[in-house]
Amino acid sequence: MPGTNGASSSRTQALRAIREHQRFCLTTHERPDGDAVGSLAAMQLVLTALGKDAVAFMPAHEFPLPYEYRFIQLEGLTTEPPADLSERTLIFLDCGNIDRTSADALKEEPDRLIVNIDHHHDNTRFGTINHVDPHASCTAEMVWDLMHALEVPITEPIGEALYVGLVTDTGRFMYDNTGARAHEMAAELIAAGIDAHAVYRHLYExxxxxxxxxxxxxxxxxxxxxxxxxxxxxxxxxxxxxxxxDESYSEGVVDYLRSVAGTAVAGLVRDQLNGEPARKVSLRATDDRIDVSVIARALGGGGHRRAAGFSTDLEFDELVKFLREQVAEQLV
Incomplete structure (x- = not known):
């Protein structure tokens, strides 16, 4: 479902859509991470502060969320599509490809206005309006920017949700997507009263x-x-x-592998306990020699240059063969 405006769509158009429309349905990608949950929660709260009717939708099978994100305030959350879905503007957050959402009902709304807000460089621009900024450290940074443009003040729930997205997607400010703007955002949120240590404890202790x-x-x-x-x-x-x-407990395992000396690509292959495909693969690159999002896209996934993933029915030995070939191809 290609967007009518394609890659030319902009921040200005996203802001206009938010200002001009009243009812919204927000969602994010399947198996949401910190940036997905944080961006979703913050945007819903921002729209509510503007007096909008904004519903955050995640299918029931996504719950319970990973334990580290359960403290985030998710107001207006529903696990069923709203009855008036066809009359609402859809906002996808942190979703590089519409096929990465498990919200099938939203994929069946081809005539709806879709606002696609994301920072993945391989975003497929599936929206009617595509506000995609690969230079942003996280989608939460983009929501923070929109919040300012809409003149919505930072509240504790908004600030916490934004800080979760920022901290998790920058790897606690260690990844190379951590620019000056990410630190400016962190400083502002802390100055506004966010308890950074408490958020850290929720996420990592x-x-x-x-x-x-x-x-x-x-x-x-x-x-x-x-x-x-x-x-x-x-x-x-x-x-x-x-x-x-449970499956969410595997979060972070691949980062230990990434830190091993001599590693160019680290990979975690994990069996899915329920559903199909049989396995999920998380990839991390240690430097710019290899773009792991290219590897992920080859099997229907996506992500960033240094962090990407995909799902597959390939057996472990077949996956290793595939990954070795892909790594060798990029190192030629």
Whole structure:
């Protein structure tokens, strides 16, 4: 479903759509991460502050959310499409491809005005209006910018949601997408009264025992290929059951692999406990030699140059073969 305005659409058009319309339905990508949940929550609160009728929609099967995001205030949230969906402006947040949303009902609304707000460089520009800024550190940074343009003041719930998106998508300000503007945003949110330490504790401390045990299994299963250029681990269904872990507990495992000396690409292959495809793959690149979003797109996924992912039914050995070939091709 290509957008009628394509890549030429802009921030100005997104702001005009928000100002001129009254009823909205917001959503984000499947298996939402911190930027997705934070951007969704913040935008819903911003629109509500403007007196808009804004519903945040995530399908019931996305719940419960990963434990670290459950403190975020999600007002106006529904797990069913609103009855008047066809009359609402749709806003997709942090969703690089409309196929990455599990909200099938929204894909079936081809005649609706769709505002696509995202920072992924490989965004498919599926919206009617595409406000896509690959230079933004996160989609939350874009929502923060829109909030200012709309003259909505920072409240604690808005600020916390934005800070979650910022902290998680910049890797606690360590990734190379962390520019000066990201730090300016953080400084403003903290000055407005956000308790940065409390947010940090929600996100990174107080982890369940099962998450620790799953990490141990992930590190035990590490394999390296091609002189260490590719570092991969596999979490099986048995690993999850033995650790008493749910799927969200695998978040962060791949970053340990990324830090291993000599690694160009780190990969986490994890079995899905329910549903299809059978496996999800998370990829991280350590530098600019390899664009892992290209690898992910080859199997229907996407993401950033240094962080991407996809789903597949390929067996682990087949995946390793595919990844080795893809890495070698980019290093030629």
């Amino acid at each position: 107080g982890i369940p025992q099962g998450k620790l045990e799953l990490l141990a299994r992930g590190l035990t299963n590490v394999e390296r290929f091609d002189g260490g250029l590719l570092t991969v681990t596999h979490l099986t269904r048995d690993d999850y059951r033995s650790a008493g872990a």
